[in-house]
Amino acid sequence: xxxxxxxxxxxxxIDASCLQGFxxxxxxxxxxxxxxEILSASHGIELSIDETTGHVVGFINVISDGCYSSYxxxxxxxxxxxxxxxxxxxxxxxxxxxxGFYMLDLCCxxxxxxxxxxxxxxxxxxxxxxxxxxxxGE
Numbered sequence: 001x002x003x004x005x006x007x008x009x010x011x012x013x014i015d016a017s018c019l020q021g022f023x024x025x026x027x028x029x030x031x032x033x034x035x036x037e038i039l040s041a042s043h044g045i046e047l048s049i050d051e052t053t054g055h056v057v058g059f060i061n062v063i064s065d066g067c068y069s070s071y072x073x074x075x076x077x078x079x080x081x082x083x084x085x086x087x088x089x090x091x092x093x094x095x096x097x098x099x100g101f102y103m104l105d106l107c108c109x110x111x112x113x114x115x116x117x118x119x120x121x122x123x124x125x126x127x128x129x130x131x132x133x134x135x136x137g138e
Contacts, residue, residue, distance in 0.1 A: 002084055005048050005057065007093060011039060014047065018055045021078050028135040038137070043070065046093045048077070048086045057081040060090040062098065070098050072106035091119050 001007075016032040019039075023029030030038065039045050039061055048058035058077035064070035072094065077086045098104045107126055108116060117123065 002048075002086060002089060004051050005081075005084070005086060006051050007089065008047050008049065009045060009093070009097070011036070011045070011047075013054070014039075014056060018049075020055065022059075022076050024076075024079060026135060028132070030135075030137045034137040038074070044094065044097055046090045046097075048081075048090060050081075058086040058090055060087075060094050062094060062104070064098070064101070068101060069103045070101050070105070072104065075106075087115065088119075091116070095119055 014036070016036045019032040019035045022032075022035060039047075039059065042061040043064035043066060044062040046060050047056050049055065050057050058075075058081060060072060060075040062070050062072055075087060075090060077090075095104065104121075105126075106116065106121070107128055113123055
């Protein structure tokens with residue numbers, strides 16, 4: 001679907017070395033090992049993988065009660081792979097997978113709202129509590 005990129009919904013063949021370069025501009029990002037733990041503990045994931053290198057170049061994850069509500073905490077595509085439709089495909093795949101749930105929610109920056117709106121998401125207000133000293137997950 002996207003030249004040189006394959007998609008998969010599991011961590012088969014993926015280890016921490018495949019998860020380098022994410023969390024760009026985060027002051028205290030999770031390590032690649034913590035990133036792997038986050039994906040492992042998620043209810044659902046979609047990965048985009050460079051077929052040449054075998055490295056993950058984009059991901060989206062979902063946490064959920066498994067039957068009614070779900071939440072997308074993270075979506076990221078490596079800077080060198082942006083603009084190729086990878087994020088849109090990750091969103092499309094996860095929306096399709098959770099289409100039977102009442103809710104699939106997320107929080108995002110204002111400039112990203114149109115991307116999610118194009119996939120049927122509604123703009124609502126929300127609140128968030130953050131412990132920035134725990135941003136790395138350690």
